[in-house]
Amino acid sequence: MLVTAILSGLVLGGTYALLAMGLTLQYGIARIMNLAYGELIIVAAFLAYTLFATLGLSPVWTLFIAIPAGFALGWGIYGVLMQPLVRRARTPAGLEIDSILATFGLLFVIQGLLLVSFGANFTSYSYLNVAVDVFGTKLAANRLIALALAVVLGGAIYFALTRTLWGTALRAVSVSPVSASLVGIDVDRAARTAFALGGALAAAGGVVISMYQTFTATSGVVFTMKALIIVIMGGVGNILGALSAGLVLGLAETLVATYVDPGLTLATTYGLFIAILLWRPTGLFGRAAR
Amino acid sequence: MLEVQGLSLHYDRHVALDNVSLKVGKGETVVILGANGAGKSSLLKGIAGLVRPAAGSRIRFNGIPIETASPHHVLETGIALIPEGRGVFGDLTVSENLALGAYARRARDERETSFELVFGLFPRLAERRRQFVNTMSGGEQQMVAIGRALMSRPELLMLDEPSLGLAPVVVHELFRSLDLVRQSGLSLLIVEQNVRLSLEIADRGYLADAGRITGQGTASVLLDDPAVKRAFLGAAV
Ligand SMILES: Nc1ncnc2c1ncn2[C@@H]1O[C@H](COP(=O)(O)OP(=O)(O)OP(=O)(O)O)[C@@H](O)[C@H]1O
């Protein structure tokens, strides 16, 4: 049972890590607190569901549509909705407040559209729901694939951000936008790219989630909250922090649900959140750019 | 090479610069001296594109108008600014900072030679490649700042109070390095509190007060100027 719990915890944690990496890119680099982040996740989940239900398309293939579409959507939302706010913002704090208000509105628009199109029912589809043997225990194949995807996608984005000049430039913007502009980085473009990348990660996360969880048109808020908590636990703008805090939270939630009481998962989330912030107020890894 | 004409700059209604004109020639080292709040930092920020000058201001670099250019465009024309407080990326390593210095398109192809040049000037940075910059001493951080600026292959290097917060020994070391940079043919525009050391490596200087240029002269003349002595060097000198 322990192995099963740990594996399920890694699946959930890997998904969380993916989601949190996207939000930390948007919040840490573009300095935009995107309250509609979870709605993007749910849109992608419904996309995967629809394509699976109508065309029988495997969600793994849907990723190839969802990731570019998420990027394009993020790029577009930044250009239309965020750029005017960025232009008029005088301080980073001002931009944060403006973006919270704007994306709060966006949240309800997207949620409304989802409710109209799909209703308020719990949605799920059965993709590769067959048990496979891992380390002597049984785990659904779809979860295994979800874990593999989270590792591959998370690893790729981590590598790109930490080992390439392009990624280092994005992290430099999160450390100091002014200094970044002085080394020749187009800060506005970097922010837009980071926001779009966040959209791509949200979309990827949504597809992965839909493979093994039920969701509704209104569950976006939960994911936004979870991702935000993980981002703060890991340290805002900190990629490695988002990765590790995501894994920790997924493991903790699953272990508590398995061994204590499933009703306590939310309590675990917030308990862990408070404990980590009391211990390290700037998050596990500080407000850094690793 | 750099020509500033009638540069004015406001923060809301506060006038920080009022009709300032100055020039820096090719290979020339120019110092700007002035009391706190004279507008020295604002001048460098205005040139670098960090603050947008008022309408009617003219800034040209090698004939290219840059008064409305963004910072990354100004850098691409060949002007690098080391701001007050150095502006290094503390959460990144020495090599990441230097690599970002060569982010500009004009510098990318010469990246490897630039690394050699910087490590030649500051061998200590070569030993500390993997160190996070916020764990370094002030003098070492200033080396990173200068090294990073040089990585962008500038023709004009602007420094805002580079000696601020450094111990006297370190300041001397810093000015020796700046002298080497100067001898390599770069133009320097330096804002400094350390009037004597900066005038010693400079060709010319400007005096700034309350947002205006109030005087100018060659470095040797300024060093002997009674007004400069009174204001900056201590009357007893
Ligand atoms: N962001 C800002 N907003 C409002 N006023 C500013 C701002 N930056 C500078 N000022 C004002 O503009 C004037 C010139 O400031 P500046 O920093 O250019 O002076 P300085 O000569 O560099 O001074 P110091 O020697 O203290 O660095 C000062 O009166 C300052 O208060």
Ligand SMILES: [Mg+2]
């Ligand atoms: Mg200043």
